[in-house]
Amino acid sequence: MKKMLLINPHPPGRHGEESIHVIVQMPLNLAYIAALTPGDWEFDVVDENIKLALDEKEQEITFEPPDLVAITALTYQAPRAYRIAMACRKRGIPVIMGGIHASVCSEEAVQYVDAVITGEAETVWPEVIRDFEQGQLKKIYNGGLPPLSVLKKVYPNRELLKKKYGYKFSSIITTKGCPNRCDFCSVPTFQGQKFRERPYEDVLDEMAATDYKGLMFAEDNFYGHSVKSAERAKNLFRGMIDRNLGKNWLGFTALNIGLDPEALQLMTKSGCFGFLVGIESTNEQVLQKMNKKVNLRLGTTSYKDCIKKVHDAGLIVWGSVVFGADGDDKDSFKRMVDFILDCQVDILTYGLDCPFPKTPLFYRLDAERRLFRKNFPWDWQYYETAHIVHRLVDMTLDDFVNGMQYVYDHLYAGDNLRMRFKNSIKATGNPRNSMFALRVSQDWDQVFKQVLENLHKLQESGDYYKDCYKETGKTAVSLSGTA
Numbered sequence: 071m072k073k074m075l076l077i078n079p080h081p082p083g084r085h086g087e088e089s090i091h092v093i094v095q096m097p098l099n100l101a102y103i104a105a106l107t108p109g110d111w112e113f114d115v116v117d118e119n120i121k122l123a124l125d126e127k128e129q130e131i132t133f134e135p136p137d138l139v140a141i142t143a144l145t146y147q148a149p150r151a152y153r154i155a156m157a158c159r160k161r162g163i164p165v166i167m168g169g170i171h172a173s174v175c176s177e178e179a180v181q182y183v184d185a186v187i188t189g190e191a192e193t194v195w196p197e198v199i200r201d202f203e204q205g206q207l208k209k210i211y212n213g214g215l216p217p218l219s220v221l222k223k224v225y226p227n228r229e230l231l232k233k234k235y236g237y238k239f240s241s242i243i244t245t246k247g248c249p250n251r252c253d254f255c256s257v258p259t260f261q262g263q264k265f266r267e268r269p270y271e272d273v274l275d276e277m278a279a280t281d282y283k284g285l286m287f288a289e290d291n292f293y294g295h296s297v298k299s300a301e302r303a304k305n306l307f308r309g310m311i312d313r314n315l316g317k318n319w320l321g322f323t324a325l326n327i328g329l330d331p332e333a334l335q336l337m338t339k340s341g342c343f344g345f346l347v348g349i350e351s352t353n354e355q356v357l358q359k360m361n362k363k364v365n366l367r368l369g370t371t372s373y374k375d376c377i378k379k380v381h382d383a384g385l386i387v388w389g390s391v392v393f394g395a396d397g398d399d400k401d402s403f404k405r406m407v408d409f410i411l412d413c414q415v416d417i418l419t420y421g422l423d424c425p426f427p428k429t430p431l432f433y434r435l436d437a438e439r440r441l442f443r444k445n446f447p448w449d450w451q452y453y454e455t456a457h458i459v460h461r462l463v464d465m466t467l468d469d470f471v472n473g474m475q476y477v478y479d480h481l482y483a484g485d486n487l488r489m490r491f492k493n494s495i496k497a498t499g500n501p502r503n504s505m506f507a508l509r510v511s512q513d514w515d516q517v518f519k520q521v522l523e524n525l526h527k528l529q530e531s532g533d534y535y536k537d538c539y540k541e542t543g544k545t546a547v548s549l550s551g552t553a
């Protein structure tokens with residue numbers, strides 16, 4: 071029987087969302103690959119969050135050579151994925167790469183691996199395997215963006231990954247794509263601007279088929295962008311209640327769900343902890359620049375009321391914000407802290423404004439010659455919201471570092487988490503959900519400390535002031551073409 075190794079690469083020592091242990095999740099796309107593979111294959115998995123695939127020098131593999139390696143990568147993981155691929159190919163092991171980065175930068179990825187899959191693998195993977203078995207692997211396969219009804223009977227092989235690493239949580243796909251075009255976001259580029267909804271009965275069947283109690287809805291908006299989508303989401307929650315599925319779940323959506331008390335009640339009854347929402351900024355000029363229309367339509371003056379309605383339903387609000395966007399100045403950190411405390415946002419996590427490849431933000435900052443990490447592909451390791459990769463316009467780097475320290479000191483350090491936990495219980499009346507919020511925040515504390523460390527290293531290195539455009543001799547346009 072042929073052996074396939076599925077790899078989730080991870081730069082050693084990094085702490086990010088994957089360090090939130092309370093919801094530590096399996097790489098779901100690898101579980102799908104195992105389920106979609108036709109014929110007789112034996113699988114193994116290496117998740118580098120747990121076990122490294124390379125030796126310390128990043129030269130040699132640490133696993134038994136399989137017949138084929140399948141690897142997935144977000145942008146920050148791509149350099150590590152390429153190093154693993156180089157070590158594999160040195161040993162004659164073919165490597166196929168998919169995921170967001172390979173889709174967005176396929177012309178780059180193809181230089182390091184035997185084949186690249188762009189888009190989604192569901193419909194194209196069986197063809198890739200047939201070609202491999204016949205020794206006719208092509209360089210690029212385009213899986214496109216199929217309707218989510220293709221997932222009807224294809225359930226990811228969660229058991230394979232759980233057996234190896236015992237993940238506590240799993241994600242589940244209920245929608246994909248986004249009709250909006252926020253300047254920093256890679257979802258419309260990678261998943262398309264059509265909002266694709268999976269038939270809710272299929273989702274319920276998959277939920278019933280897995281013994282995972284902890285589920286994260288994988289997409290960026292489970293509730294959707296129209297009355298029809300909202301009704302579909304509510305049917306999903308009703309189904310979870312009627313079938314007594316007993317899941318503990320959370321997901322991502324926009325704050326306008328606070329205007330739909332029926333949805334909130336159904337979410338609570340179906341086992342929801344709360345949801346993660348992209349607050350991004352409380353400054354409408356910054357939101358305009360980001361093109362964050364979904365927040366602008368609601369209006370920042372409505373945030374507080376919506377958050378209260380979510381709390382009244384017993385759910386927690388996990389606010390995600392962006393620091394370092396154009397328009398943010400040195401006072402924006404205090405404004406954000408005041409807002410979080412005033413509205414009693416239960417969890418506050420953030421991303422440093424990051425120009426992911428081929429997003430409008432990347433093209434704009436590149437055209438303005440403001441990126442100072444451009445040694446691609448290796449500098450992609452910094453494109454992950456825990457580093458700054460562009461020069462700020464409305465404050466100095468020192469202002470920025472001091473501002474981030476202010477946020478840490480006033481929301482995380484000392485007694486702050488305990489105080490916020492108490493306030494969360496008061497606001498939601500739901501100790502289970504507030505305890506969940508506290509545990510996420512405790513894990514994020516480690517992530518936050520690493521961000522501060524990254525920023526201090528940047529201050530000391532002087533890299534922030536590098537003119538990459540001059541040093542590389544390449545124009546902004548020629549480099550953006552490879553991103």
Ligand code: SF4
Pocket residue numbers: 248249250251252255256257258290348362364
């Ligand atoms: S940030 Fe959210 S609303 Fe904006 S484009 Fe991305 S997924 Fe859509």
